[in-house]
Amino acid sequence: MVSLSVNGKTYQVDVEPDVPLLWVIRDYLKLTGTKFGCGVGICGTCTIHVDGKADRSCQLTAGDVQGKNVTTIEGLPKNHPLMQAWVEKQVPQCGYCQPGQIMQAASLLHENPSPTDEEIKDFMSDNLCRCGTYPRIVQAIKRASREAR
Amino acid sequence: MVGRMTRREFFRKSLAGTGLVLAISVNPFALRLIKADTLQEEPSEAFAPSAWLQITPDNRVTVMVNKSEMGQGVYTALPMILAEELEADWEQVQFKPAPARDAFKDPVWGSQSTGGSTSVRHMFPALRKAGAAAREMLVHAAAAIWQVPAEECRASLGSVTHRPSGQRLTFGELCLKAATVTIPDELPLKEPSGFSIIGTSKARLDIPEKVDGSAIFGTDVFVPGMLYAAIERPPAYGARLLLFDRKSAKGTPGVRHVVTLPGAVAVCADTMHAAWKGREALDAKWGQGSHPDLSNESLERLLINHADCEGALARQDGNPHDALFKAARRVEATYILPYLAHATMEPMNCTAYVQQNRCDVWVPTQNQSGVLQAAVELTGLSSEKVHVHTTFLGGGFGRRSETGVAEEAITLSQETRRPVKVLWSREEDMQHDFYRPANCAVIEAGIDARGLLTAWSQRIVAPSIFSRVLPDFIRKGVDPSAVEGVVDMEYEIPHARVEYIKLDTPVPVGFWRSVGHSYNAFTVECFMDELAIAAGEDPLAFRLKLLKNHPRTRGVLKTAAEKAGWGKPLPAGRGRGIAQHRSFGSHVAQVAELSVDTESGMIQVHKVVCAVDCGLVINPNTLTAQMESAVIMGLSAALKEKVVLNHGGVISENYEDYEILRMDEIPEIQVHIVKSKGPLGGVGEPGLPPVAPAVANAIFAATGARIRRLPLTAETILEAVGSIVSQKFLQ
Numbered sequence: 001m002v003s004l005s006v007n008g009k010t011y012q013v014d015v016e017p018d019v020p021l022l023w024v025i026r027d028y029l030k031l032t033g034t035k036f037g038c039g040v041g042i043c044g045t046c047t048i049h050v051d052g053k054a055d056r057s058c059q060l061t062a063g064d065v066q067g068k069n070v071t072t073i074e075g076l077p078k079n080h081p082l083m084q085a086w087v088e089k090q091v092p093q094c095g096y097c098q099p100g101q102i103m104q105a106a107s108l109l110h111e112n113p114s115p116t117d118e119e120i121k122d123f124m125s126d127n128l129c130r131c132g133t134y135p136r137i138v139q140a141i142k143r144a145s146r147e148a149r
Numbered sequence: 150m151v152g153r154m155t156r157r158e159f160f161r162k163s164l165a166g167t168g169l170v171l172a173i174s175v176n177p178f179a180l181r182l183i184k185a186d187t188l189q190e191e192p193s194e195a196f197a198p199s200a201w202l203q204i205t206p207d208n209r210v211t212v213m214v215n216k217s218e219m220g221q222g223v224y225t226a227l228p229m230i231l232a233e234e235l236e237a238d239w240e241q242v243q244f245k246p247a248p249a250r251d252a253f254k255d256p257v258w259g260s261q262s263t264g265g266s267t268s269v270r271h272m273f274p275a276l277r278k279a280g281a282a283a284r285e286m287l288v289h290a291a292a293a294i295w296q297v298p299a300e301e302c303r304a305s306l307g308s309v310t311h312r313p314s315g316q317r318l319t320f321g322e323l324c325l326k327a328a329t330v331t332i333p334d335e336l337p338l339k340e341p342s343g344f345s346i347i348g349t350s351k352a353r354l355d356i357p358e359k360v361d362g363s364a365i366f367g368t369d370v371f372v373p374g375m376l377y378a379a380i381e382r383p384p385a386y387g388a389r390l391l392l393f394d395r396k397s398a399k400g401t402p403g404v405r406h407v408v409t410l411p412g413a414v415a416v417c418a419d420t421m422h423a424a425w426k427g428r429e430a431l432d433a434k435w436g437q438g439s440h441p442d443l444s445n446e447s448l449e450r451l452l453i454n455h456a457d458c459e460g461a462l463a464r465q466d467g468n469p470h471d472a473l474f475k476a477a478r479r480v481e482a483t484y485i486l487p488y489l490a491h492a493t494m495e496p497m498n499c500t501a502y503v504q505q506n507r508c509d510v511w512v513p514t515q516n517q518s519g520v521l522q523a524a525v526e527l528t529g530l531s532s533e534k535v536h537v538h539t540t541f542l543g544g545g546f547g548r549r550s551e552t553g554v555a556e557e558a559i560t561l562s563q564e565t566r567r568p569v570k571v572l573w574s575r576e577e578d579m580q581h582d583f584y585r586p587a588n589c590a591v592i593e594a595g596i597d598a599r600g601l602l603t604a605w606s607q608r609i610v611a612p613s614i615f616s617r618v619l620p621d622f623i624r625k626g627v628d629p630s631a632v633e634g635v636v637d638m639e640y641e642i643p644h645a646r647v648e649y650i651k652l653d654t655p656v657p658v659g660f661w662r663s664v665g666h667s668y669n670a671f672t673v674e675c676f677m678d679e680l681a682i683a684a685g686e687d688p689l690a691f692r693l694k695l696l697k698n699h700p701r702t703r704g705v706l707k708t709a710a711e712k713a714g715w716g717k718p719l720p721a722g723r724g725r726g727i728a729q730h731r732s733f734g735s736h737v738a739q740v741a742e743l744s745v746d747t748e749s750g751m752i753q754v755h756k757v758v759c760a761v762d763c764g765l766v767i768n769p770n771t772l773t774a775q776m777e778s779a780v781i782m783g784l785s786a787a788l789k790e791k792v793v794l795n796h797g798g799v800i801s802e803n804y805e806d807y808e809i810l811r812m813d814e815i816p817e818i819q820v821h822i823v824k825s826k827g828p829l830g831g832v833g834e835p836g837l838p839p840v841a842p843a844v845a846n847a848i849f850a851a852t853g854a855r856i857r858r859l860p861l862t863a864e865t866i867l868e869a870v871g872s873i874v875s876q877k878f879l880q
Contacts, residue, residue, distance in 0.1 A: 023422045027377075032369035033362020035543070037494050038575040042804050045494055073362035086360045090352060090770055093220030093778055095359030096366055096494040096543030121813040128804060130494050130544045131220045132781025134812040136774070 002062040006031065007075030017063025022046045024062045025072060033073035033099040037128070044127030047100035048072050054107030073099035082106055085143035093131035101127050105141050114145050201247070202231055202279055204287075208307065208321025210235065210242045215253035216272070217263040217515050218246075218355055219545030220778070221833040222771035225353045226269055227276060229767055233346040234280030234339060237320065238307030244354050249517035249537035260518040264550055264660060266733035266831020269767055273829060281336040289333070290326035291318050341765065350770035355541070367513035367540045370500045372568035376405055376417040378561050379424035380571065381431050382581055383412060385798035386655035387439025390414065393431040401427040408564045410557070417565050421572060438797035440655050445487070445794050451652060452485055452589035455610040460648030461626030463609075464636040467644035472604035476595025480683050484592075484672040485858045488792035489585035489661055490807055495543020496578040501558035502568035503528055508535045509568075510559065513542040515549040523552045527559045546782075547660030550618075551583055579807055580799040583659025584792055586611040586631070587652075590672040595644075600684035602695055604644040607635055609669070612658045613651050626651070630660075634669035634838065639702050639731055640677070640695040656794065662782060663834040666732040670838030671845070671859065674728035678846040679855065688846065689715055689727055701762045702729055704823050705738035708760035712821055713740035722747070723755075726846025730838040735763035735830030736823075739780070741816070741843040745851045747870050750863030754784060754816040754844060762823040763830035769822060772832050776820040779836025785810035787841035789860050 004011045006029060013028050025031050025048070034057055037045030041059035048057045049071040076083065082102050092098045101124070108115060108123045115123065120141050129137070201213035212228035224244045232242045247253040247261075254261050257271040284304045291309035292299040295316055302311050310317045341347075358364040381393070390412070398407050398416055403423025408415045416427035473479060499512040501524075508528045514520050517537050524535040542549055554571055561569040573581070588611035595604035613628040622629060627649045629636075635647050661667060681691035689710050696703050706729050710716075713725060722744050729738035743754040759776045766772050789808045793801045801807040845856050854869035 019420075019422050023420060026368075027371075027420055030371060031362075032365070035366070035495070036368060036572070037496075038803050040575070040803055040805070043494065043575075076361075078361060083360050087352070087356055090356060090774065092353075092356050092359040093222075093774060094494065094542060094544045095220065095355070095364055096541075098359055099362040102360065121815075125811040125813040128494065128809055128811065130492060130546075130782070130809060132778040132785075132810070132815075133774075134781065134810075134815045135777055135818055137812065 003066060004062065004070060005068070006070045007072060013062065015062050017061060017066075019062050020058050021048070021060040021062055021065055021070070022057040025057055025070075031072045031074050035096055035100060037097070042126065043097070044104060045097045045100040047103040047127065049103060049107060052107070052110060054104045073103055076102070076106060080106070081144040081147040082109070082140065085140040085147065089136045089140040089143060091133050091136040091140050093133055097127065097129045101129065101137055105137070105144070108141065109145055115141065117142075201252075202235070202283055204283065204320050204324040204327070206321050206324060208241055208319050210237045210320065211245050212242065213247040213253065214244050215247040215255065215261055216268040217539055217542055217545065217549070219263070219515065219542035219549070221268070221775060222353055222768060223263070223268045224355045225351060226767045226771060227272055228354065229346050229351055230269070230273055230276040231280040233344055234277045235284050236304035236306065239346055239351055241307050241320070242354075246539045249521045249539070254518065262516040262518055262550065263545070264515055264547060266735075266833045266835065270734065270829045270831060277338055278336055281338055282332050283327070285333045285336065286327045286330040287320055287323050289330045290323045293330070294318070294326060347765070347767055348769070351768055353771065359541075364541050366495055366543045367498045367500070367511065368495060368543070368572060370511040370540060370570065372500060372502055372511075375500065375568040375570055376419065376565055377421040377424045378415050378417045378557070378569050378571045379421070379428040379574070380410070380557065380577070381414045381416070381428050381433045382577060383435055383438065383798070385435070385438030385441065385796055386443070388798070389436040391434040391436055393433040395431070397430040397432065398427045401430045403427070406565050407431070408561060410560065415557070415561055417561060417569060425574070440797040443654065443794055443797045448587055448654065448794060449485060451654070452587065452610050453483070455650050455652050456483065456589050456591045456608050458650050460608055460650035462646070463627045463632040463649045464645055464647035466642070469604045469606045469644040469646040472644035473593060473595045473606060476604055477598040478596040478683055479593060480596070480680055481591070481593045482676055482679060482857055484590045484675065486588050486668045486671060487790070487859065488587040488656060488794070489786055489790050490579055490582045490792055490801065491544070491546045491548035491661060492579065492804070492807060492809055493544030493546060493548055496575055497548075497554040497573040498571060499555045499558040500568060500570040501555065501562045503559060503562040506530070506534060508559065509538065510535070510555055511538045511540060512555050513540045513549060514552070514555065515542070515545050515547070516552060519550070519552040520555045523556050524559055527556060528563065546662040547664070548582065550660055575804070576802045579801050579803060583657045585661030585667060586614065586658040588631075588668050590669075592672060592676045594676065594680055596680060596684050600686060602640070602642055602680055605642045606646045607672070608648045608650060609635065610650045610652050611665075611668075612654055612656065614658050614660060614664070616651070617657070618659070630665045632669070633665040634730060634732055635673060638673055639699045640692070641697060642695065655797070656799075662779070663732060663837040666730060666834070666838040667783075667786070670728065670730035670732070671841045674730065674839065674842030675845050675857065678726070678842070678849065687716070692727075692729065701736045701825055701827050702731060702738070704825065705729060705736045705760040705762050708821050708823050709738040709740045709758050712760070712819060713742065713756070713758035715740060722851055724847045724849070724851025726843045726848070726850055728839040728842035728846060730835070732835045732838055733831030734828060735761060735832065735835035737761045737776075737835050737839050739839040739843045741840070741847045743844065743847045743851065745848055745866065745870070747852060750865075750867035750870065752788070752848065752861065752866060756817045756819070757784070757840065757843070758819045758821070759836060760821045760823050761836065762825045762827060763832055763835070764825060764827040765829050766822060772822060773820045775832045776836040777818050779834065780818050780840050781810055781815060783837040783840030784816070784844065787844050787859055787861055788814070789862075791860050
């Protein structure tokens, strides 16, 4: 049994502590906005926040985050400036990587509320998108960053 | 769990007084409209109704979409077409994925599937007609209620107004009455000049749920009592399973079944994690496979050797043999391109539940008809007992035309009598793809004394996609997908010959965004650049001279060149390259601007300017997005992608060793839409083919080095630049 705090709620989940957090979030808590992409922490589709910082849920275990606050895409407020900017810039295509992109971007803006283009690209480059929505992601982050100011 | 209404349920609900439902039936000769209640019984096979709309008293217009949404925007574009003729208020329009039924087959293909950048082109006439019919019926319903002539009533923005009296009723208020009106014989369609929805950048209807994480992809389907399956697959083509530890796998906590499949073993467990642990515990040992010597090196030798063979004739204009002989100048080049993986962000997956009298399949598929047929064949159930629920697709690019993963899920559900979700790991996805064919082209061309291209002779060596998926379309030994873009290239060349040589390897090939165009544009457009230089001409001017009767392609070339500052001086080390290609009915030209670091071989693409003419534009923002997407995917392939084969199998495993383009590697991308009155063209694929040749031509412009293979890695560039330097030194 593992005790987890996800999106401000506490869950007692009947799993071994070595189970990847990704599967706990998806298959046990049914928070499916967090996606499986590569399983080795290099594509970013499973990005979540642990205590406010972006991390790869496929590389963390349930045990790793006990006592910490986990946030998934479902835990961001619906009127989050990034979500609004993502709609306004019509970013998603297939959409599969986008929750991970948004979680990564939220972590960026938390650390650096006014990033330059270069800082955005640098911070976001480990989140892959096969549809090539990258230019719009950059625009949306800049938009949200202006909005937040 | 994704719940979708079956068509019967759909009818029942609709006919229980919920409003106006229209079907479109298509026979081989004409589109014919029928009201849904006439279809209450199973329609005869002679009618294949192909589009639906439903107008309900809550004033919603629901458009059933028979095409799969994989990012290309069909869930918005197709409803826009119908809503335009309907005179709906766009705010009242919503989409619903269609079930897999004959009623929803593509009227051109006769199957329910998505590909070839055809969704809008194939559905445009039917959806307009459906919208127009419903509009006329709503108008007639209003006229009947008000007891006024229908000619005095007009539909606009989701309401019908009686102009003289100013009376007004919404579509929602009218839908029950409209359902009783006979379908008019005459269906006036709007003039394009009167379009108010088509041609505007409507926000995509699927984006909000893709932003907040609530969109349901295949992997997000959960069925109560479901097992998760992991499949152990052969590491090399034709490898046989020698032994595996069933007991140890079965003893892994959470594992319920170990099922032997043809050439594989599946572990079914309570969780994905347990299934993967169980698969590890199998400790499977495999034989060496049918082609142990297959590697990238042996593949390259095969490709080059095959180019010496005479191929099947794909095109013959004039007498290229004589024309080459007489040419003032002859140029020859050989190009080699690798196998490519689709690498969709959502790995292959499917969830199936086979019960005694029913089979449900939840699947992100581009091929509903194929999944339905597979389910019928595997279960023995009749097709109306099979329910295919199409989820969002986490990328398609042609990969999801294949039905293998659905067959696995259905089989495992039959074996375990439980719902089963099969989810491939990234490694399985990378190593068991149906790849973009590796290929080789040898081109020889002749230029006359005035510098005009007179003869073209090309041999294309490539594995055949069609011999597996559409064998009936192979004509005299030619796979049309292997020679597309060459047999029908627009350049006006009096003497041309194209041959196709089929290469047999055990590596399965399939449709990959833009298919044969993805490599044929590279060889043709790189070679065209070589010819321009040989003729002492500017590459743009040389092309324009060969396109006198092709105004649309001239238009995109000129636009891209002008917007990119073609001909304007650049600093040393920088270059611009141009390329154009017509595919899927659309004309695209691109100019790439880049710099090359001749010390490291690194290139940086600064800018890609893209001009597109696809005829009527449904949604300009989606068109722009698809061009951006295709430029980036094409650039990814050009700069980075190559499937690595060794010991008879694919050894590329994950995004670490099959890299795709990252955000810090993208150029500035400008998209210019060239307006034209040409016929509708596709949008999803045509932006991809010109990128790679534009980049390779820009490398030549920057360095003088010709690169005739992809990907354009630093080593390849260094080698090419090095050979230029050594040539100069020798001179």
